[in-house]
Amino acid sequence: MTALTLSTTAAPGLRADAIVVGVAKDSGSKSGDLVVAPGAESVDEAYDGKLADVLGTLGASGAEGEVTKLPAPSGFKAPLVLAVGLGPRPEKDAGYEAEALRRAAGAAARALAGTKTAGFALPVADAAGTAAVGEGALLGAYSFDVYKENGKDADSRDGKAPLGEAVLLGSNAGDEAHKAAVKRATALAEELNRARDLINTPPNDLNPAAFAAVAEGAAEEHGLKVQVLDEKALAKGGYGGILGVGSGSAAAPRLVKLSYTSPKAKKHLALVGKGITYDSGGISLKPAGHNETMKCDMSGAAAVFAAVVAAARLGLEVNVTGWLALAENMPSGSATRPGDVLRMFSGKTVEVLNTDAEGRLVLADALWAASQEKPDAIVDVATLTGAMVLALGSRTFGIMANDDAFRSAIHEAAEEVGEEAWPMPLPEHLLKGMDSPTADLANMGERMGGGLVAGLFLREFVGEGITWAHLDIAGPAFNESGPFGYTPKGGTGSAVRTLVRLAELAASGDLG
Numbered sequence: 001m002t003a004l005t006l007s008t009t010a011a012p013g014l015r016a017d018a019i020v021v022g023v024a025k026d027s028g029s030k031s032g033d034l035v036v037a038p039g040a041e042s043v044d045e046a047y048d049g050k051l052a053d054v055l056g057t058l059g060a061s062g063a064e065g066e067v068t069k070l071p072a073p074s075g076f077k078a079p080l081v082l083a084v085g086l087g088p089r090p091e092k093d094a095g096y097e098a099e100a101l102r103r104a105a106g107a108a109a110r111a112l113a114g115t116k117t118a119g120f121a122l123p124v125a126d127a128a129g130t131a132a133v134g135e136g137a138l139l140g141a142y143s144f145d146v147y148k149e150n151g152k153d154a155d156s157r158d159g160k161a162p163l164g165e166a167v168l169l170g171s172n173a174g175d176e177a178h179k180a181a182v183k184r185a186t187a188l189a190e191e192l193n194r195a196r197d198l199i200n201t202p203p204n205d206l207n208p209a210a211f212a213a214v215a216e217g218a219a220e221e222h223g224l225k226v227q228v229l230d231e232k233a234l235a236k237g238g239y240g241g242i243l244g245v246g247s248g249s250a251a252a253p254r255l256v257k258l259s260y261t262s263p264k265a266k267k268h269l270a271l272v273g274k275g276i277t278y279d280s281g282g283i284s285l286k287p288a289g290h291n292e293t294m295k296c297d298m299s300g301a302a303a304v305f306a307a308v309v310a311a312a313r314l315g316l317e318v319n320v321t322g323w324l325a326l327a328e329n330m331p332s333g334s335a336t337r338p339g340d341v342l343r344m345f346s347g348k349t350v351e352v353l354n355t356d357a358e359g360r361l362v363l364a365d366a367l368w369a370a371s372q373e374k375p376d377a378i379v380d381v382a383t384l385t386g387a388m389v390l391a392l393g394s395r396t397f398g399i400m401a402n403d404d405a406f407r408s409a410i411h412e413a414a415e416e417v418g419e420e421a422w423p424m425p426l427p428e429h430l431l432k433g434m435d436s437p438t439a440d441l442a443n444m445g446e447r448m449g450g451g452l453v454a455g456l457f458l459r460e461f462v463g464e465g466i467t468w469a470h471l472d473i474a475g476p477a478f479n480e481s482g483p484f485g486y487t488p489k490g491g492t493g494s495a496v497r498t499l500v501r502l503a504e505l506a507a508s509g510d511l512g
């Protein structure tokens with residue numbers, strides 16, 4: 001992966017392939033619409049204070065994500081200056097928002113694919129700014145190229161390798177807080193990028209057993225406890241939901257429990273992830289046009305996995321248990337039929353009316369398993385419903401919860417780390433739609449409000465008195481359009497940063 005370092009070297013003296021500077025739109029200024037952002041003073045001086053004019057001549061506007069390349073001034077060790085748009089200039093003295101820095105750094109890193117080293121001279125006011133630029137650069141530089149000829153992602157980068165090293169420039173590079181910010185950004189981005197790799201790995205290579213093996217490897221590497229229930233153990237334990245979903249596949253299901261414990265922990269956070277390594281819909285088969293990206297249906301499990309490993313790497317003073325509910329949803333002679341009744345791990349029975357509503361079935365068992373340990377809170381993450389994509393679009397995940405304050409805390413945490421999320425209700429009247437004449441409940445209810453119906457179904461499998469939230473990431477988990485900011489095409493790593501932030505808040509006693 002791309003390396004992240006700090007340097008106090010001034011931009012002109014840095015041996016690099018490019019120097020990145022920020023430009024912003026300033027509609028209030030007399031001199032024009034473009035301003036060079038703080039941090040790039042030495043670069044602007046080398047252009048005789050005319051960098052904004054030069055960029056204006058080249059057509060730059062300062063719009064978010066816009067990239068303009070120009071030859072570096074004479075005397076610079078780097079041959080190229082890359083100006084990246086930050087969007088609107090903040091109010092007079094207010095600093096640039098972390099998310100603006102993250103996105104700009106990401107866009108710049110993407111544009112620098114094929115180069116070895118770039119110096120970032122973006123407007124960083126404090127350690128939080130350093131963290132944002134670092135995260136943005138590492139996340140933006142991501143590429144998934146293992147399946148490409150010569151190991152290069154030929155489509156998205158014209159066959160160029162990702163940026164080799166991002167050097168963050170600034171006078172406070174020696175400062176402990178900035179060093180810590182770089183460490184955190186590196187651990188977080190590496191694990192988030194690993195989640196992206198898992199999501200992007202084709203389903204013929206990442207089945208439940210393969211995913212479980214990856215978790216075992218990470219547990220070994222980071223000193224985590226791991227327990228894998230295979231199909232025999234699941235049958236013995238009575239995990240009817242996970243087994244029912246996995247029964248149609250030649251690749252058997254797994255339930256992985258990954259535990260990070262801190263000797264100083266006062267709180268225990270349980271994270272539960274939907275890990276459908278491929279969702280064909282099962283006997284209620286999805287039509288062509290709806291199944292091509294369904295390798296992404298394990299994005300929740302990937303996010304949980306990444307968050308637990310990141311919590312361990314960061315040494316957070318909290319216990320975090322990750323539950324990965326892994327199964328492949330396939331049609332076959334042994335598959336669950338619409339009309340079948342499953343006896344779930346909790347003891348409740350569920351009539352499966354639609355085998356394509358499989359995520360809630362595997363999550364139900366994992367939520368009940370997580371509940372047995374009586375954690376302080378449970379958060380599940382899932383690409384659960386198309387309805388949530390219709391409601392919130394492709395960049396925002398929905399938050400549902402059995403506790404209003406907890407839902408708000410998660411919304412706030414998401415906002416803090418730069419993830420778009422929105423609170424959604426769990427209207428009680430929708431429960432009735434899941435009544436079944438045969439079983440305790442059905443796995444489908446009213447079509448309208450389908451994302452909320454799914455949330456209500458999950459709530460039935462949360463242990464009494466446990467604070468719980470459900471994140472439906474079906475929209476933002478997989479980016480089917482072009483890359484933007486630090487978000488690549490394909491797996492995005494949605495919810496990872498929010499989950500890590502929640503673990504940090506739990507560690508500091510600030511999460512309820």
Ligand code: BES
Nearest residue numbers: 297354356357358383384385386387474
């Ligand atoms: N994995 C899908 C949801 C999904 C849709 C994820 C689009 C990502 C993008 C889920 O298993 C599913 O098929 N849900 C059904 C539920 C319905 C049958 C009640 C849906 O949303 O249509």
Ligand code: MN
Nearest residue numbers: 279356357358
């Ligand atoms: Mn489905």
Ligand code: ZN
Nearest residue numbers: 276279297359
């Ligand atoms: Zn699914």
